[in-house]
Amino acid sequence: MNAHDSEKVVGTLLAQGYSQVQEPADAGLVLYNTCSIRDKAEQKVFNRLQNFKREAGKGKIFGVLGCVAQQEGEKIFERAPHVSLVAGSASYTRLGEMLVQLEAGNRRVTGLSLNTDEAFDTPFTRRDNPHRAYITIIEGCDKSCAYCVVPFTRGPERSRTSESVMAEARGLADKGYTDIQLLGQNVNSYRDPSPAGWDFARLLAEVAKTPGLRRVRYTTSHPRDFVKPIVDAMDEDERLCAHVHLPVQSGSSKVLAAMDRRYTREDYLQRIEWVRAAKREYALTTDIIVGFPGETEKDFQETLDLLDEVRYDSLFSFKYSPRPNTAALKMEDHIPEEEKTRRLTIVQEKQRSIQIQRNAQLIGGVMEVMVEGRNQALGQWIGRTSCNRTLNFSHPEGGESLVGKYLNVRVTRSGPNSLVGETAAVV
Ligand code: SAM
Ligand code: SF4
Numbered sequence: 001m002n003a004h005d006s007e008k009v010v011g012t013l014l015a016q017g018y019s020q021v022q023e024p025a026d027a028g029l030v031l032y033n034t035c036s037i038r039d040k041a042e043q044k045v046f047n048r049l050q051n052f053k054r055e056a057g058k059g060k061i062f063g064v065l066g067c068v069a070q071q072e073g074e075k076i077f078e079r080a081p082h083v084s085l086v087a088g089s090a091s092y093t094r095l096g097e098m099l100v101q102l103e104a105g106n107r108r109v110t111g112l113s114l115n116t117d118e119a120f121d122t123p124f125t126r127r128d129n130p131h132r133a134y135i136t137i138i139e140g141c142d143k144s145c146a147y148c149v150v151p152f153t154r155g156p157e158r159s160r161t162s163e164s165v166m167a168e169a170r171g172l173a174d175k176g177y178t179d180i181q182l183l184g185q186n187v188n189s190y191r192d193p194s195p196a197g198w199d200f201a202r203l204l205a206e207v208a209k210t211p212g213l214r215r216v217r218y219t220t221s222h223p224r225d226f227v228k229p230i231v232d233a234m235d236e237d238e239r240l241c242a243h244v245h246l247p248v249q250s251g252s253s254k255v256l257a258a259m260d261r262r263y264t265r266e267d268y269l270q271r272i273e274w275v276r277a278a279k280r281e282y283a284l285t286t287d288i289i290v291g292f293p294g295e296t297e298k299d300f301q302e303t304l305d306l307l308d309e310v311r312y313d314s315l316f317s318f319k320y321s322p323r324p325n326t327a328a329l330k331m332e333d334h335i336p337e338e339e340k341t342r343r344l345t346i347v348q349e350k351q352r353s354i355q356i357q358r359n360a361q362l363i364g365g366v367m368e369v370m371v372e373g374r375n376q377a378l379g380q381w382i383g384r385t386s387c388n389r390t391l392n393f394s395h396p397e398g399g400e401s402l403v404g405k406y407l408n409v410r411v412t413r414s415g416p417n418s419l420v421g422e423t424a425a426v427v
Contacts (some may be wrong), residue, residue, distance in 0.1 A: 001183050002066060004034045004134035007118050009065060010122035010180050020126075024052065029061045029102070032086070034068035036149055038321035049080050051079075061102060063087065063109075069154035071324060073112050087111030090139070103349045114155035122129045129375045131404035135168050136160070137203065138184035145249075146260045146327040147292060147320060148183055148391065157186070161194040162203055162358060166210070173212030178404070179370055182207065182218040188225035201229035208239040214388060214406060215370065217241045218219050224263050225250065235279045243388040246273050247287035251306030252299035255292055260327065265306065272310055283313040283387035288347055291320045291332035291340030301341055304350060311354050311385065316419075352416045353372050359389075359414035364426045366410050367391060372403040380420070383409060390418040 002051050009031065010020060021027050022145075032049060035041040045068050053062070063085030064076055070088025084107040087098060093380045101109045102408040110385060127133050140155040169180060182204070184190065192198040193239030198206070216239055221230075223246055234240040246268075250256055288303060307315075319340040322329050335343075369391050371385025380392040381402050393401060393409045413420040 001185070002033055002035055002137075003128070004136060005066065005092070007125050007127055007134070008092060009033065009095065011126040012092070013099070014126055015124040016099055024073050027060065029063065031063040031065055034064060034066040036067040036071050036153060036323070039323070040109060040316065040321070046080065046106075048085070052391045053080075053082050061085075063102075065089070065092075067149065068151040069111060069320075071149065074108075074110060077108060085109045086109075088114070088116050088155075089152060092250040092282075111138055111191060114167070114333075116221075127177075127332050132176060132179040132181070132372070132381050134181050135165060135172070135207075136183045136400065137165050138187060138190045141185040142189070143186060143224075143262075144260055144327070146258065147323065149323040149326060152325045154185065157189060158191055159190050160208070162192040162196050162198045163194060165203065166206060169207050169213065171212045173210050175214075176404075177230060178213055178406075179215040180207065180210075180213055180217070183215065185220060186225060187218045188227070188230065199227075201233040203229070204230065204240060205233045205237060208237045215241050215387070217388070219245050219349055221246050223268050223271055224261070228274050228410075231274045231278050234282070236353075238280070238386075241388065242280055242386045243283045243285070245285045245287075246271060246275075248306065249287060249289050250292065250295070250299065252295070253305035255299045257288075257296050258294055258328075258331070259292060265302065269309070280389075283389070284310060285314045285388070286312050288315055288317040289320050290317065290343035290347055291335035293320070293335065294322075294333040295335060304346065305389070307350055307354065311357055311358060312351065313389070315347075315351055315353060317351070318345055319344050326332055355416045356414075358418060359416065362389075362411050362419060363414055364411065367421075369393070369407055369409050369420075371405050371407065373403060374401075383407070385419075391421055392418060393421040395423045 024030050026143065034045045053157045062083045064083055065087050066089055067270055069086045071414055076086045085102055088111065091113055094111050098109050098111050118164065125370060138157060138159045140157045142157045144151060166289065172180060188200050190200040190203055227248060248268055249259055249261060253266055253388060256264060272284065275284060290300065367385045369384050369385055371381050373382045376383055380394055382391055383391045391409055391411065408424040409421040410424045411421040413421045
């Protein structure tokens with residue numbers, strides 16, 4: 001999501017007559033797009049700003065964008081006095097106006113309002129990848145997960161009209177994009193604000209029918225809003241990729257209640273069952289937080305048991321990080337840092353062994369990949385499967401680039417995080 005926000009910001013600047021340079025040292029204006037989901041990410045911004053200012057930043061104008069900007073607001077001007085622009089993502093519709101103020105010499109420009117009704121629907125997006133593109137369908141979040149800063153930094157939910165999403169999908173397909181990712185903090189709660197009134201399942205089905213598109217993905221889903229019609233829509237159309245990312249956070253219903261996730265372990269497993277019972281086979285991935293306040297050894301064990309039960313294809317795991325304004329901050333029984341580290345290591349080791357086993361089962365099979373790049377050092381092409389695995393493969397040298405092409409690849413080897421293979425036939 002942040003990467004796509006940066007694409008929109010760059011596109012807006014280019015449309016205003018700015019040009020982009022390769023190295024920050026060559027720039028007159030340096031913008032940092034920031035994440036504040038965990039404390040580490042936030043610290044990084046200030047360290048980088050400080051180091052860059054010292055070495056190469058003399059005479060430049062600095063701006064801080066994104067969630068740290070929204071969260072810290074004007075305090076950033078005190079903490080980093082060389083910063084002249086502080087703007088959260090909900091204010092990017094006003095970016096042009098803010099740039100005019102900067103050009104006029106104003107050195108305290110802010111865009112911190114969250115009261116925007118509009119999603120950031122800019123016609124000026126500078127896409128980094130010529131084959132794979134992101135489309136934001138919903139901004140903000142109306143949930144109140146006790147650990148999460150997003151509702152405070154990205155504001156309330158705003159869905160784009162289905163008409164504008166479809167127009168963007170058609171426009172991208174016309175430009176030659178074949179692979180689209182629909183984005184939102186919680187895409188499942190998408191509600192078309194126009195009279196058509198599409199829900200997420202309908203939007204998925206319609207986007208997938210866009211002539212020219214071969215793959216459509218989406219992220220992220222909240223289990224509470226992940227309804228069966230979404231699985232049915234995916235089963236109907238193979239252009240909807242064979243991958244479901246369904247963040248569980250914890251395997252303990254007690255911890256889930258404390259997190260205010262509003263589903264139990266059983267509710268979650270019911271959703272996994274829908275996916276497992278579907279006609280096609282889907283990769284399943286998740287997010288896990290360890291060391292949430294009050295998480296006992298028994299709760300933690302329930303998370304480990306869940307990993308054994310679901311056998312995810314991959315997961316992102318995090319140590320709970322206390323965030324400003326959130327409900328969990330005031331909870332008791334915060335877990336010591338060393339204990340969080342211990343639990344994280346156990347989750348990651350368990351998952352690694354599950355992935356080794358799951359990936360090994362794919363050896364000998366043929367999978368379609370979209371070619372994303374080339375690893376010169378290994379002499380291999382880098383492909384991505386519909387189930388979102390990296391499949392690096394060798395192909396008879398013909399001099400032409402395969403990037404953006406779709407090929408069938410036979411899997412010959414596997415590791416915990418990727419597969420290796422050789423081309424079977426051009427699709
Ligand atoms: N909207 C998505 C959902 O509900 O699952 C998640 C968005 S969040 C950007 C991505 C992941 O970061 C979450 O699923 C969670 O695992 C993790 N995360 C969020 N806040 C966190 C915190 N305070 N400490 C540790 N991990 C956190
Ligand atoms: Fe954060 Fe929960 Fe919203 Fe996801 S659903 S962005 S975890 S508050």
